[in-house]
Amino acid sequence: MTSLILPTSDGGTRKYQLAEAPRWARPTAPLTSRRAYAAAHVIPEVTADNTPGAPARPDWDATLAYRHELWSYGLGVADAMDTAQRGMGLDWDATQQLIKRTGVEAASVVASGAAATAGKSVRDLVSCGAGTDQLDLATIPSGAAGIEAVLNAYREQVAVVTEAGPKVILMASRALAKVAGGPDDYLQVYSTLLQEVDRPVILHWLGTMFDPALAGYWGSEDVSTATETFLSLIRAHPDKVDGVKVSLLDAGHEVALRAALPQGVRLYTGDDFNYPELIDGDGTHHSDALLGIFAAIYPAASAALQSYDAGDPVKARAVLDSTRELGKHIFSAPTFYYKTGIAFLSWLNGKQPGFQMVGGLHSGRSVVHLAKTFELADQAGLITNPALAAFRMSDFLRINGVGV
Template sequence: MTSLILPTFDGGTRQYRLNAAPSWSKPGSPLTSRRAYAAAHVIPEVTADNTPGAPARLDWDATLAYRHELWSYGLGVADAMDTAQRGMGLDWDATQQLIKRTGVEAASVVSAGGPATAGKSVRDLVSCGAGTDQLDPAALPAGAAGIEAVLNAYRGQVAVVSEAGPKVILMASRALAKVATGPDDYLHVYSTLLREVDQPVILHWLGTMFDPALAGYWGSDDVSEATATFLSLIREHADKVDGVKVSLLDAGHEVALRAALPDGVRLYTGDDFNYPELIDGDGTRHSDALLGIFAAIYPAASAALQSYDAGDSDRGRAILDSTRELGKHIFSAPTFYYKTGIAFLSWLNGKQPGFQMVGGLHSGRSVVHLATTFELADKAGLLKDPALAAFRMSDYLRINGVGV
């Protein structure tokens, strides 16, 4: 059995022995009991600049292969979102390519009609973020002109996603947070967009732990007041809202919001700490999922949802619980660096040639943090080839001076 020396937070080292290779089955039919999207990351060319501020150059073969891997486990893909480094290195030019290419790949999967995706549409397989990141918030005019600029930026991105085929996710906007003066500005922008879209969209509310620039979203720093505004929008336009993704890492808030949603509007949990109990539900309602952690734990997530489909909710919950410690670690503060852990696991599992990230974000976590990520992933059965993972982990530690 493979073992290696891992660093510890107190400055020491210890020997760690890996577990046997896991065995996760892919679904033989589409998942039905829960709707789930894994928010996938992007993989840059290893020889690209990949420093802060440099234009993003993606390894398209590896990036799109990762999406096919997620689809093969029956999961949908949430793309061009914060997980894909929107606002943290992935510029709008690269994002447009990502949306269009992912739409083409999803259409090919629909045409192939594999066992995990039979009968699915492109919108079932992929949802893409539409935001306003082509704007510079600091350069926006105040007042009505700024609001109109935000609205037009959203319109342009919604058109790109709609034409490519995926479902639209209306992402939270740093630009709107900058120019809005209160709830009415948010209601005006979102109501206008919802009246204009042809098909229902997902609304995305991202908390400040993921993006501090979104403070005061929906017109208030008070979560209860912001929620009231959010709900008023959804109730007025329920026919245009497929669901909502709320990433506030507050399970109690999510349960209350879930109960208050109009019939037919889904709550896609974005709570990467409390997803096991939220997906499991309370016996009356459950959350669906649109989660960054699912991009890291997708074999286990698929197995859990397969168990729910088979009526074995106890096993489904147990599998999700077995990944919780890994999820909490990957999403520990500063939470917006969670993407680094997801890319690291992708590299350990052989899904990308190097541990590189757009904008230099691979430096966002410490050596010890990533060593713990390795250990927790192994304990959760999420290192598909332990020997390969140990080889790469050992190289990473040696390059970073551990044991030298």
């Protein structure tokens, strides 16, 4: 058995022995009982600048290979989202390339007729975020001119996603949060966009734990008041809303919102703490998934969904529950650095050549935090090559002064 020395939070170290590598089965038919998108991260070139403010230079081969890995497990990909470091290192120029390249790769998967994705469309395989991050928040005008600038920025990005083929996700906008004077401004912007799109989109509500700049979204700091505004928008345009992706880390709120949605509008959970029970459901409703944690636990997530398809919800729930502690740890405060844990596991499992992130975000978590990430991933059966992972983990610790 492979073992290594891990640091502890009290400044000491201890010996840790890895479990045997699990055998997660890829699906032999498309997953049907739940619709699930894994929000994928971006892998940079290891020799790029990769410092805060530097233009992003993705390693396109590794980045797109990761998406193929997710598709091979029957999951959809949510791309160009906050998990891909929108607003935290991935600039709009690189984002446009990501959307276009992922659309091409998804089309190739559709054409291949692979068993896990047979019969799926590009829109089933990939949804992409359309936002307003090409705007400079320091210079955006106030009042009606600011609202118009936000609308035009959204239109530009919606056009890029639509032309590339994926489903559009209308992302929460820092610019709109800055210029909106109240609920009516949110309704004006989103209603206009929903009237203009030709196919249903996903609406994205991201809490302040993920992005503090989104405080007061939907026109109120009070969540219940904001929710009524959100619901009024959806009820006015149910034919233009495929679903809503809600990331407030509040299971009770999600259950109530899920029950209040118009028929046919999906609730894509973005709750990376409570996803097992939300996906499992309450006997009347269940949540679908659009989750950053699925990019880290995708073999287990796929196995759980395969069990739901096979009529074994008890097994499915047990698999999801087995990943919960890892999810809680990766998404622990400050939550917006969860991306670092996802990239770290990708590197440990050999999916990228170096532990690098655009914008220097690989420094967003401590050595002890990442050692715990390694341990919890192993306990959840998500270290797929223990020898490689132990070798890389040992090197990481040694470089960072642990045990020397």
